[in-house]
Amino acid sequence: MxxxxxxxxxxxxxxxxxxxxxxxxxxxxxYKVTLDGLSNDPLLNKQWHHNAIQSGQAWDTTKGSQQTIVAVIDNGIDLKHPDLSTNIIKPFDIMANTNKKMPVGEHGKHVAGLIAAVGNNKIGGSGVAPGVKIMLINVFVNDVAYTSDIIKGI
Known part of the structure; x- marks a missing residue:
């Protein structure tokens, strides 16, 4: 309340x-929560983190299970994004109280992509666990959210 x-x-x-x-x-x-800015550097797509955390070696064992759902409480996502759409399940926009539409949030897309962008499809990059599902919950209006909205998202 x-x-x-x-x-x-x-x-x-x-x-x-x-x-x-x-x-x-x-x-x-x-409290008011604001998003940190995203880099628009042209080399951002090099995804250095995979080398740092040795994703390739982990993928020899698993790429994540389709039965694993990772909730991303953030600022929305493009539900038709070619590298993410097959891994999105039950998105919900807390701010509009609907699952019918979702704002296109750059930060939410970035976070979801780091986690579960589809791999081996010759599009963009690959998530750390490209086999898991993402449940995107939007709690932002533009770049502002309140802790009460984040709690609703949880």
Whole structure:
């Protein structure tokens, strides 16, 4: 539940008062969260992280299971992205309260791609676990989210 702090009280006083109520298990401010910027460097697609974490060696054993679902709570994704669309399952936009559409979020796409971009398809790069499914949950409006929305996403 989200409550509006009365203008007449400081945040500390309001939280202290809330915590005295036996029906309140936990109370904290509804912090604003912003996305970090993404690089637009032309060499970004070199995906240096695969060498750093030895993905190729891990892929000899597994590329992830289709029964594994990784939730990405972020700012949306292109549901028709050629490197991701087959690995997206049950996306949901908390902000619009719908699973029918999703904002195209660059950060969400980047994170989902690092995790589960399809490999061996001659498109873009490959995720660390290209065999897993991604459940993208949008909690942002533009580049702003609140912790209460992130909690709803979880």
């Amino acid at each position: 989200t409550l509006q702090k009365p203008n007449s009280k400081s945040m500390a006083a309001f939280l202290k008062e809330l915590k005295k109520n036996p029906g309140v298990l936990y109370a904290e401010p509804d």
